[in-house]
Amino acid sequence: MTKTAWVFPGQGSQATGMGIDLLDIPGAKDRFAEAETILGWSVTEICQSDAENLSRTLYTQPCLYVVETILADLIRERGHQPDLVAGHSLGEYIALYVAGVFDWAVGLHLVKRRAELMDSVSGGMMAALMNFDREQLDAVIAQTPDVVLANDNSPAQVVISGTPDAVQAVMSQVKAKRAIPLKVSGAFHSHLIAPAATEFQEILESVEFQPANVPVVSNVEPIPTVDAENLKQRLIKQMTGSVRWREISLLLPTVAIEKVVEIGPGNVLTGLIKRTSPGLSLENIRNAAELPD
CATH class of the missing domain: 3.30.70.250 (Malonyl-CoA ACP transacylase, ACP-binding)
Structure with a gap:
């Protein structure tokens, strides 16, 4: 069996119209409805709105979480599973959900609050x-x-x-x-957003994390682990810490990963991995048409 990593893109990968083709799939339609209940606004409406609206942090992060988790679940329903998961910034939340660290609604509640706090930051x-x-x-x-x-x-x-x-x-x-x-409201992944990160830390600490069912490679510490407390502490540091994606890309072949599947809009991560670890097989699943049989 080919050892495969699933990777999930973050803010900057969003595209107008993303996820709309998933509405034809009954389970996916239910998820969009559940998301609207949690968020108080419609992901599909935002994804179909103008690019400026979609690229506002407040909306971008929950939209990416919903679309990417739906795609990942549809791939799993077709019998595919990763051997390792990682995500770029916001994408780490999808990786943790796929690894069973928290359930879907908990993840969306976390992403909603993270997006609100980061959207309120200014001056950077x-x-x-x-x-x-x-x-x-x-x-x-x-x-x-x-x-x-x-x-x-x-x-x-x-x-x-x-x-x-x-x-x-x-x-x-x-x-x-x-x-x-970059068109962002603040100095994300720096000490300058420490007040928002401190507020978010209190929320994260109140959430119970489960041990991961596949190893997760975190942004701030690119070493695979399944330990629940370790994953939580890494996520607490993530908002102000550096995203060490180059090191994640270098790690993959050293832990016997042969194939990387990027799940979500665009192909940013496979592009970065190709330049850093060129020997890996790469695949993108961006929409319903690219789902495996």
């Missing part, structure tokens, strides 16, 4: 850098207060996060082929 900035000198980047970040490496996505792509002045200072000093400010 994030920017993506492509094709840069990593030693130079590390040195400039070390010398610049109030900016951190938020997403270490691949050897050639990172996201920095911090105050606008600090992020602009790094962008002006580091030679990169491309440097793009």
Whole structure:
């Protein structure tokens, strides 16, 4: 049997119209209805609205959670199971749900509150850098207060996060082929959103986590584990911690993973993994048409 990892994308992968083709599947339709009861708004309406509305953190995160968990459940209903799971930022919540750490409604309640808290953050900035000198980047970040490496996505792509002045200072000093400010409300995955993270920690600590039924690789500590308390502590650190996706990609072949299936809209994660660990077989399941037989 081919050892397979399932990976789940986070904010930035959303696409207008995502999940709408799932409405023809009875079980999926019920899930969308259940989500509307929990959220107080319709995921399908938001997914069909304009891109600006869908890309607002408040809506993006719950929409991705609902669409990706439905896809994952439909794949499991067809007899497929992962040997390992991981998710990028918000995607880690889908990975934990798929691993049986908490049930679906609990996960959606957590994501709803996380999205509300992160949407309320303001004053920070994030920017993506492509094709840069990593030693130079590390040195400039070390010398610049109030900016951190938020997403270490691949050897050639990172996201920095911090105050606008600090992020602009790094962008002006580091030679990169491309440097793009991101459309987000705050400095996510940095110490600057610590008040929101502290409030969210209280919510996370009140939720009972179960031991995972498949190993989970967390963003802040890319070492597979099934331990419930360990997974909770890692998730508590995640909102202000760095997303270490490059290390997750490097880990996969070392734990005998041969195939990676990205479940959710877009192909961001398979693209990053291809550049970091090129020997792996890659597959994308973005919609109903791509579901396995």
